[in-house]
Amino acid sequence: MEGRIQAVRGMKDILPGEVETWQAVEALARKILEIYGFSEIRIPLLERTELFARSIGEATDIVEKEMYTFRDRSDISVTLRPEATAGILRAYIQHGLYRTQPFQKFYCIGPMFRYERPQKGRYRQFHQIDAEILGSPDPRCDAELLAMLRTLFEGMGLRELDFQINSLGCRSCRPSFKEAILSFLRDRETRLCEDCRRRLQINPLRIFDCKVPQCQENLRGAPQTLEHLCGPCRDHLESLERHLNSLEIPYTVNSLIVRGLDYYTRTIFEVISSDLGAQNAVCGGGRYDNLIEELGGPDMPAIGFAIGEERLVSLLLEGGRQRSRPPLDLFVVAVDARAESEAFLWLDRARRLGLRAETDLRGGSLKSQLRRAHKLSARRVLILGERELHQRRALLKAMDSGEQEEVPLDRLEAQMAEWVQGLREEK
């Protein structure tokens, strides 16, 4: 016998039992994103490689080591999206969306791909809930994103999350920081890893991301972006902090976060959970005021974030907040083959009215069908046999109390409609 085929390493199935928690997360996220004025945008999983190389940055781990890149049959280099921001901007520019409405808010939910070393909280296919505000430099945008994240996490019952912010400055203050870091590292350069020596030339900020302990060691006491902010960048950060304070959003300024993508300017942030182990960021984001222009669009500032759904779901599961399928409203039993077709008809009527209804499509004895009803936690069981049909009646059993009653078939549809009404009121 041939061996069984396994899923590709780092790519995870989300099975029934866990998927209900994912559905609840996504339903709540959509609801809150819509409340905050975001519109959904769906972009391809595959883009031209150049889009990511130019936006995320040539010297980043993502572009250097982690992209799923291949040539398609037309010999074009394409890449499975490692994140959503670049694709959203490509669509915004390609369709000239800024012409009709320069200020836009988008969200996108779906899988991303990075060839990383798999471990808890780190996969090669993972999912993000991504939100972007395009077209305003106002620090209220930054505060609004953090406020929305608070609403979302609170709605999920997660309160112990740490919001960390930092500012990376802008085109006018970044050179002075770069200068400072280069001069700090000048006599330490030989002690850096090979990657970092190369990064030093392209984007010294990337060295802060290096996982090699010796590089981290050599960065102790290094200059920080916050010390080099120009006046407008400092004002921007102070204004953001004022808004966060007035909205009563707890946060910490952490000058050590730099983010792993090159496009950021000014505000960057991460949402950290101490319950996640090594991969402790459940969300990351920031401003990218030059990126739209760099990708050939108008000169327009923007900011966004992405939540890692795997990490969010794992926090919910570990905190005992998993969701399960709601119980069945009705299970229909056909006592024998002669009642099957009538039972099948009532099953369909129940579903068309909006009841979660099921039967046992394998047939089987009355006892085995009732066992299945029990297993599916059906609230009620409708039993149809030859005798009931002859009398145009059905037997209805409430599973919690065990009470049984006979319902005339000409009353059954009205009865089902009442259950539907009751369900609506329960919600």
Ligand code: HAM
């Ligand atoms: P990022 O920090 O690369 O940012 O990813 C955001 C979040 O996605 C992370 O905080 C983490 O929760 C999750 N994540 C990233 N890689 C993996 C992985 N291999 N396995 C599981 N989860 C992962 C971005 O992607 C930016 N595009 C965010 C953004 C939007 N910035 C502005 N707009």
